[in-house]
Amino acid sequence: MIAKTPQPPYYAVIFTSVRTSIDDGYAAMSNRMMKLASEQEGFLGVESSCNDLSITVSYWTDLDAIKNWREQVDHTFARRLGREKWYQAFKTRIAIVERDSQFEK
Amino acid sequence: MIAKTPQPPYYAVIFTSVRTSIDDGYAAMSNRMMKLASEQEGFLGVESSCNDLSITVSYWTDLDAIKNWREQVDHTFARRLGREKWYQAFKTRIAIVERDSQFEK
Numbered sequence: 001m002i003a004k005t006p007q008p009p010y011y012a013v014i015f016t017s018v019r020t021s022i023d024d025g026y027a028a029m030s031n032r033m034m035k036l037a038s039e040q041e042g043f044l045g046v047e048s049s050c051n052d053l054s055i056t057v058s059y060w061t062d063l064d065a066i067k068n069w070r071e072q073v074d075h076t077f078a079r080r081l082g083r084e085k086w087y088q089a090f091k092t093r094i095a096i097v098e099r100d101s102q103f104e105k
Numbered sequence: 106m107i108a109k110t111p112q113p114p115y116y117a118v119i120f121t122s123v124r125t126s127i128d129d130g131y132a133a134m135s136n137r138m139m140k141l142a143s144e145q146e147g148f149l150g151v152e153s154s155c156n157d158l159s160i161t162v163s164y165w166t167d168l169d170a171i172k173n174w175r176e177q178v179d180h181t182f183a184r185r186l187g188r189e190k191w192y193q194a195f196k197t198r199i200a201i202v203e204r205d206s207q208f209e210k
Contacts, residue, residue, distance in 0.1 A: 001158065002121050002196045012200050014117060014162055016107050016152050020210070047121050049154040053106065057119055057160065089209040091107045095117050095200035104194040105125070 003045025003059055008097045010044055011060040017090035018053060026086045029078050040069045059097070066094060108150025108164055113202045115149055116165040122195035123158060131191045134183050145174045164202070171199060 037043055042065020048056040060066050142148055147170020153161040165171050
Protein backbone atom coordinates (compact mmCIF):
# COMPACT_ATOMS: atom_id res chain seq x y z
CA MET A 1 0.00 0.00 0.00
CA ILE A 2 1.17 3.53 -0.76
CA ALA A 3 1.17 5.40 2.55
CA LYS A 4 -1.39 8.22 2.89
CA THR A 5 0.95 10.83 4.33
CA PRO A 6 -0.02 14.45 5.11
CA GLN A 7 1.26 17.52 3.29
CA PRO A 8 5.07 17.85 3.58
CA PRO A 9 7.23 18.59 5.43
CA TYR A 10 7.56 15.37 7.42
CA TYR A 11 10.31 12.83 7.94
CA ALA A 12 11.16 9.61 6.12
CA VAL A 13 13.38 6.83 7.43
CA ILE A 14 14.68 4.84 4.47
CA PHE A 15 15.83 1.44 5.69
CA THR A 16 17.52 -0.64 2.99
CA SER A 17 18.73 -4.11 3.88
CA VAL A 18 20.20 -7.32 2.55
CA ARG A 19 19.11 -10.42 4.44
CA THR A 20 21.21 -13.33 5.60
CA SER A 21 19.90 -16.83 4.79
CA ILE A 22 18.62 -17.18 8.37
CA ASP A 23 14.83 -16.99 8.58
CA ASP A 24 14.28 -17.93 12.23
CA GLY A 25 11.40 -15.71 13.34
CA TYR A 26 12.09 -12.89 10.89
CA ALA A 27 8.59 -12.58 9.37
CA ALA A 28 6.87 -12.66 12.77
CA MET A 29 9.24 -10.05 14.17
CA SER A 30 8.88 -7.89 11.07
CA ASN A 31 5.08 -7.96 11.34
CA ARG A 32 5.24 -7.24 15.04
CA MET A 33 7.54 -4.24 14.50
CA MET A 34 5.29 -2.87 11.75
CA LYS A 35 2.31 -3.03 14.09
CA LEU A 36 4.26 -1.57 17.00
CA ALA A 37 5.68 1.27 14.88
CA SER A 38 2.17 2.16 13.74
CA GLU A 39 1.17 2.64 17.38
CA GLN A 40 3.98 5.11 18.13
CA GLU A 41 3.24 8.80 18.52
CA GLY A 42 4.26 10.68 15.39
CA PHE A 43 3.96 7.67 13.08
CA LEU A 44 2.54 8.66 9.70
CA GLY A 45 2.80 5.51 7.59
CA VAL A 46 5.08 2.84 6.22
CA GLU A 47 5.86 1.28 2.85
CA SER A 48 7.77 -1.93 2.45
CA SER A 49 8.95 -4.06 -0.43
CA CYS A 50 11.41 -6.92 -0.63
CA ASN A 51 13.07 -9.23 -3.09
CA ASP A 52 16.90 -9.42 -3.17
CA LEU A 53 16.96 -6.03 -1.57
CA SER A 54 14.47 -5.05 1.09
CA ILE A 55 13.35 -1.43 1.33
CA THR A 56 11.16 -0.13 4.11
CA VAL A 57 10.30 3.55 4.25
CA SER A 58 8.51 4.76 7.37
CA TYR A 59 7.15 8.28 7.72
CA TRP A 60 7.19 10.37 10.86
CA THR A 61 6.14 13.79 12.06
CA ASP A 62 9.51 14.78 13.53
CA LEU A 63 12.94 13.64 14.73
CA ASP A 64 11.72 13.07 18.31
CA ALA A 65 9.20 10.52 17.07
CA ILE A 66 11.98 8.73 15.17
CA LYS A 67 14.27 8.80 18.21
CA ASN A 68 11.49 7.45 20.48
CA TRP A 69 10.79 4.61 18.06
CA ARG A 70 14.50 3.82 17.81
CA GLU A 71 14.70 3.57 21.59
CA GLN A 72 11.42 1.70 22.14
CA VAL A 73 12.39 -1.38 24.18
CA ASP A 74 10.98 -4.16 21.97
CA HIS A 75 12.31 -2.42 18.88
CA THR A 76 15.78 -2.14 20.40
CA PHE A 77 15.66 -5.88 21.08
CA ALA A 78 14.49 -6.61 17.52
CA ARG A 79 17.28 -4.43 16.12
CA ARG A 80 19.85 -6.42 18.07
CA LEU A 81 18.45 -9.72 16.77
CA GLY A 82 18.52 -8.23 13.28
CA ARG A 83 22.24 -7.52 13.48
CA GLU A 84 22.93 -10.94 14.99
CA LYS A 85 20.77 -13.07 12.71
CA TRP A 86 18.76 -11.57 9.93
CA TYR A 87 20.78 -8.87 8.22
CA GLN A 88 23.89 -9.23 6.15
CA ALA A 89 23.98 -5.46 5.70
CA PHE A 90 21.71 -2.49 6.06
CA LYS A 91 21.71 1.26 5.68
CA THR A 92 19.38 3.71 7.40
CA ARG A 93 18.85 7.18 6.00
CA ILE A 94 16.86 9.89 7.75
CA ALA A 95 15.41 12.47 5.40
CA ILE A 96 12.99 15.41 5.37
CA VAL A 97 10.31 15.07 2.72
CA GLU A 98 9.93 18.50 1.16
CA ARG A 99 7.39 17.85 -1.56
CA ASP A 100 5.35 15.07 -3.07
CA SER A 101 3.04 14.33 -5.97
CA GLN A 102 0.83 11.43 -6.84
CA PHE A 103 -1.09 9.70 -9.57
CA GLU A 104 -4.01 7.33 -9.43
CA LYS A 105 -5.95 5.74 -12.29
CA MET B 106 22.42 -3.52 -3.82
CA ILE B 107 22.57 -0.90 -1.10
CA ALA B 108 23.67 2.34 -2.79
CA LYS B 109 27.08 3.68 -1.81
CA THR B 110 26.09 7.29 -1.27
CA PRO B 111 28.39 10.07 -0.01
CA GLN B 112 28.15 11.81 3.36
CA PRO B 113 24.80 13.63 3.76
CA PRO B 114 23.29 16.00 2.89
CA TYR B 115 22.04 14.83 -0.50
CA TYR B 116 18.61 14.25 -2.00
CA ALA B 117 16.42 11.16 -2.20
CA VAL B 118 13.51 10.64 -4.57
CA ILE B 119 11.21 7.99 -3.09
CA PHE B 120 9.05 6.56 -5.85
CA THR B 121 6.41 4.13 -4.60
CA SER B 122 4.11 2.50 -7.11
CA VAL B 123 1.42 -0.09 -7.63
CA ARG B 124 1.49 -1.72 -11.05
CA THR B 125 -1.36 -2.48 -13.39
CA SER B 126 -1.57 -6.03 -14.81
CA ILE B 127 -0.08 -4.77 -18.09
CA ASP B 128 3.51 -5.91 -18.61
CA ASP B 129 4.08 -4.79 -22.20
CA GLY B 130 7.70 -3.57 -22.20
CA TYR B 131 7.82 -2.58 -18.55
CA ALA B 132 10.97 -4.48 -17.54
CA ALA B 133 12.93 -3.30 -20.58
CA MET B 134 11.88 0.31 -19.99
CA SER B 135 12.64 0.06 -16.30
CA ASN B 136 16.15 -1.26 -16.99
CA ARG B 137 16.70 1.40 -19.63
CA MET B 138 15.63 4.19 -17.23
CA MET B 139 17.89 2.82 -14.46
CA LYS B 140 20.86 2.91 -16.84
CA LEU B 141 19.95 6.35 -18.18
CA ALA B 142 19.44 7.80 -14.69
CA SER B 143 22.87 6.53 -13.67
CA GLU B 144 24.40 8.53 -16.53
CA GLN B 145 22.81 11.82 -15.42
CA GLU B 146 24.89 14.52 -13.78
CA GLY B 147 24.29 14.55 -10.04
CA PHE B 148 23.16 10.93 -9.85
CA LEU B 149 24.45 9.25 -6.68
CA GLY B 150 22.81 5.83 -6.67
CA VAL B 151 19.55 3.92 -6.76
CA GLU B 152 17.84 1.16 -4.78
CA SER B 153 14.84 -0.75 -6.01
CA SER B 154 12.62 -3.49 -4.68
CA CYS B 155 9.28 -4.82 -5.82
CA ASN B 156 6.61 -7.29 -4.88
CA ASP B 157 3.01 -6.06 -4.49
CA LEU B 158 4.39 -2.62 -3.90
CA SER B 159 7.36 -1.33 -5.84
CA ILE B 160 9.75 1.09 -4.15
CA THR B 161 12.58 2.80 -5.97
CA VAL B 162 14.74 5.30 -4.14
CA SER B 163 17.22 7.26 -6.24
CA TYR B 164 19.82 9.57 -4.73
CA TRP B 165 20.94 12.89 -6.15
CA THR B 166 23.31 15.72 -5.37
CA ASP B 167 20.73 18.50 -5.62
CA LEU B 168 17.29 19.59 -6.86
CA ASP B 169 18.65 20.72 -10.24
CA ALA B 170 19.88 17.19 -10.92
CA ILE B 171 16.42 15.83 -10.05
CA LYS B 172 14.73 18.44 -12.24
CA ASN B 173 17.03 17.66 -15.18
CA TRP B 174 16.35 13.95 -14.86
CA ARG B 175 12.61 14.60 -14.64
CA GLU B 176 12.77 16.58 -17.89
CA GLN B 177 15.16 14.28 -19.75
CA VAL B 178 13.39 13.49 -23.04
CA ASP B 179 13.39 9.67 -22.93
CA HIS B 180 12.44 9.73 -19.26
CA THR B 181 9.52 12.05 -19.95
CA PHE B 182 8.32 9.62 -22.62
CA ALA B 183 8.72 6.65 -20.23
CA ARG B 184 6.78 8.53 -17.52
CA ARG B 185 3.92 9.11 -19.95
CA LEU B 186 3.84 5.40 -20.88
CA GLY B 187 3.91 4.59 -17.16
CA ARG B 188 0.76 6.60 -16.49
CA GLU B 189 -0.95 5.17 -19.58
CA LYS B 190 -0.02 1.52 -19.13
CA TRP B 191 2.05 0.34 -16.22
CA TYR B 192 0.98 2.14 -13.08
CA GLN B 193 -2.28 1.87 -11.21
CA ALA B 194 -1.03 4.45 -8.73
CA PHE B 195 2.22 6.03 -7.65
CA LYS B 196 3.56 8.61 -5.25
CA THR B 197 6.81 10.52 -5.59
CA ARG B 198 8.43 12.12 -2.55
CA ILE B 199 11.46 14.39 -2.72
CA ALA B 200 13.49 14.46 0.47
CA ILE B 201 16.80 15.74 1.84
CA VAL B 202 18.82 13.01 3.52
CA GLU B 203 20.26 14.56 6.66
CA ARG B 204 22.04 11.62 8.26
CA ASP B 205 22.73 7.97 7.73
CA SER B 206 24.21 4.94 9.41
CA GLN B 207 25.10 1.47 8.25
CA PHE B 208 25.88 -2.05 9.28
CA GLU B 209 27.75 -4.81 7.50
CA LYS B 210 28.63 -8.29 8.73
